[in-house]
Amino acid sequence: MSAQAFNDPVAVAAPAPSSSGWRVLRSAITDPLGALGLSLVLLIVLGALLADFSPYLPSKMAMPARFAPPSFEHLLGADHLGRDLFTRVLHGARIALGVALVATGISLVGGLILGMAAGYGPRWLDSVLLLVFDALRSFPTVMLALALVTLTGPSLYAVVAVVVIATLPGYGRVIRAQTMALKSAEFVLAARALGASAPRILLVDVMPNLIGPLLILVSMDIPVVITIEAGMSFLGLGVRPPTPSWGTILNDGYSFIRESPWPAIAGGLPIVIATLGFTFLGEALRDRFDPRLRKDG
Amino acid sequence: MLSYGLRRLGLAAVITALALIILISMIQMIPGDPAAVLLGPLATPETREAFRVQMGLDQPAVVQIARFFGRVLTGDLGTDVLTKRPVLTTVMEQMPFTLWLIFFSIGWSAALGIPLGCWSAISRGSWADRIIGILSVGTIALPSFVVAIYGLLLFSVALGWFPTIGAGEPGDPLDQLWHLVLPSLAVGLGWVGYLARMVRASMLEVLSENHIRMARAFGLKEATITYRYALKIAIIPTVVLLGIGVGNMISGAVFAEIVFARPGVGRLIFDAIATRNYPVVMGGVMITTIFYVLSTLCADLFAAWLDPRVRTSL
Numbered sequence: 001m002s003a004q005a006f007n008d009p010v011a012v013a014a015p016a017p018s019s020s021g022w023r024v025l026r027s028a029i030t031d032p033l034g035a036l037g038l039s040l041v042l043l044i045v046l047g048a049l050l051a052d053f054s055p056y057l058p059s060k061m062a063m064p065a066r067f068a069p070p071s072f073e074h075l076l077g078a079d080h081l082g083r084d085l086f087t088r089v090l091h092g093a094r095i096a097l098g099v100a101l102v103a104t105g106i107s108l109v110g111g112l113i114l115g116m117a118a119g120y121g122p123r124w125l126d127s128v129l130l131l132v133f134d135a136l137r138s139f140p141t142v143m144l145a146l147a148l149v150t151l152t153g154p155s156l157y158a159v160v161a162v163v164v165i166a167t168l169p170g171y172g173r174v175i176r177a178q179t180m181a182l183k184s185a186e187f188v189l190a191a192r193a194l195g196a197s198a199p200r201i202l203l204v205d206v207m208p209n210l211i212g213p214l215l216i217l218v219s220m221d222i223p224v225v226i227t228i229e230a231g232m233s234f235l236g237l238g239v240r241p242p243t244p245s246w247g248t249i250l251n252d253g254y255s256f257i258r259e260s261p262w263p264a265i266a267g268g269l270p271i272v273i274a275t276l277g278f279t280f281l282g283e284a285l286r287d288r289f290d291p292r293l294r295k296d297g
Numbered sequence: 298m299l300s301y302g303l304r305r306l307g308l309a310a311v312i313t314a315l316a317l318i319i320l321i322s323m324i325q326m327i328p329g330d331p332a333a334v335l336l337g338p339l340a341t342p343e344t345r346e347a348f349r350v351q352m353g354l355d356q357p358a359v360v361q362i363a364r365f366f367g368r369v370l371t372g373d374l375g376t377d378v379l380t381k382r383p384v385l386t387t388v389m390e391q392m393p394f395t396l397w398l399i400f401f402s403i404g405w406s407a408a409l410g411i412p413l414g415c416w417s418a419i420s421r422g423s424w425a426d427r428i429i430g431i432l433s434v435g436t437i438a439l440p441s442f443v444v445a446i447y448g449l450l451l452f453s454v455a456l457g458w459f460p461t462i463g464a465g466e467p468g469d470p471l472d473q474l475w476h477l478v479l480p481s482l483a484v485g486l487g488w489v490g491y492l493a494r495m496v497r498a499s500m501l502e503v504l505s506e507n508h509i510r511m512a513r514a515f516g517l518k519e520a521t522i523t524y525r526y527a528l529k530i531a532i533i534p535t536v537v538l539l540g541i542g543v544g545n546m547i548s549g550a551v552f553a554e555i556v557f558a559r560p561g562v563g564r565l566i567f568d569a570i571a572t573r574n575y576p577v578v579m580g581g582v583m584i585t586t587i588f589y590v591l592s593t594l595c596a597d598l599f600a601a602w603l604d605p606r607v608r609t610s611l
Contacts, residue, residue, distance in 0.1 A: 138593075139586055139589075140545070142552070143586060147320060150570050223438050227440040235567065257450060265450070272439065272443060
């Protein structure tokens with residue numbers, strides 16, 4: 001084996017996960033449930049992208065249309081202020097996906113750094129970080145949201161903070177376990193023998209092997225994130241009205257549930273579609289890609 | 298067992314202490330003046346100053362945390378701003394409602410989910426197994442507040458089968474049970490799926506083990522093997538899951554209590570935010586967090602009692 005190959009141990013010992021990414025996705029959608037999941041996810045993404053093409057504005061009131069039932073004019077009906085619910089749902093998709101993207105990104109980076117530090121660093125650091133992860137996980141999520149928002153006031157930042165605190169320990173633990181397993185892998189030992197520094201080993205040798213399992217974990221966590229955002233906005237702890245979030249739409253619908261069922265139905269529907277879509281897709285991906293990640297087995 | 302129990306107890310104590318420190322440091326870390334946020338824009342500088350002294354916010358952070366621990370250890374969580382009663386009393390008054398909701402939800406979801414999981418494992422690969430599998434994933438994904446609102450819409454508003462608000466007449470158990478149906482549907486539905494999957498997975502594992510093959514070779518009835526031998530072992534991970542699940546159930550209970558206007562800790566805290574009743578919010582969050590840590594502790598101890606292998610894992 002040439003010295004060049006030794007310098008790039010990833011190429012020797014571990015196939016880069018990204019090259020097989022498309023193949024995994026393609027094989028995941030041969031599973032009918034995975035295909036259904038992907039279509040639902042695409043539906044939500046498309047809705048978020050095309051929201052501006054709706055003939056209505058999400059906050060434009062039109063009292064004559066108050067509580068209009070679904071029709072060709074208003075696909076999901078209109079709410080108590082005559083606002084078109086379909087348009088609001090489309091704009092809500094932007095908030096839901098935006099929060100999911102940003103918060104999961106932060107959580108992932110944080111989890112990577114802390115998890116690799118725990119898995120590769122000294123023992124005491126590992127113990128301390130594990131305790132911190134466990135302590136963060138010991139808050140029921142909604143309780144954490146209630147406590148935090150009392151101090152900060154409701155905002156999108158509060159939602160992102162709650163999501164990060166709720167999901168980071170999970171990523172951290174998985175990354176820690178994987179790092180520990182890789183720590184004694186031959187290509188890591190080889191890199192260490194060649195005198196590579198710890199940051200270099202972690203970044204160049206360990207991290208590429210973490211990305212695959214992580215992405216699957218992320219796709220399974222997105223429904224959780226969407227639920228947290230919608231749930232907090234529903235309670236008035238997240239996005240504030242009149243900004244359309246699925247949670248605020250659902251809350252408006254709840255307030256007027258005796259006047260008309262349509263706003264409540266319209267608020268819940270996208271949440272159901274999004275959570276089911278991402279869950280089915282995530283399950284299919286996981287089954288194809290890494291059965292070891294099964295939480296129940 | 299004793300040494301595992303003590304180590305696990307110590308861990309629980311450390312985690313609780315850390316969680317409380319995180320909660321308290323949130324006040325320190327968040328930019329801005331908590332007194333201004335909590336009292337609202339109309340408060341005068343004098344009231345803010347008085348509030349700061351009253352809450353001990355004028356002291357250095359370390360002193361605040363130390364003082365706080367001293368008080369928590371003696372059961373003093375501060376005074377309810379509205380009623381002037383101890384926070385502990387206010388929270389404990391609401392606790393039974395929340396506990397009832399949680400235990401009732403665990404009860405019905407276990408009664409349905411565990412047999413479904415067994416059935417699924419025995420008839421592996423069949424249509425029943427596939428359908429149960431899909432339903433499990435689906436119900437796990439559905440947020441409890443959506444189930445609550447759709448349930449309210451369908452069964453209360455449209456069909457009128459169940460009451461929409463409250464916990465029922467005090468002293469009338471049947472009426473209280475009637476009021477519990479829809480909220481516990483919202484809290485427990487996801488758990489049916491969770492439990493079914495969990496039981497199926499561990500059941501499949503156990504059924505392939507030697508002692509089960511042995512029992513089969515002896516010609517024992519399949520039902521005896523499944524329920525008397527296999528389920529006994531397969532249930533252990535499920536018990537641990539239930540302990541962790543209490544945390545999720547607390548979150549679900551908050552939504553159910555708000556949607557169905559039921560009394561309970563979740564609703565208490567939620568209402569306390571609107572009235573800026575800060576000690577009640579923090580006290581309530583603390584007590585539910587401790588309750589959650591205790592329930593995972595109990596689950597772990599129970600699992601260690603059933604399965605000696607667990608004891609070496611800590």
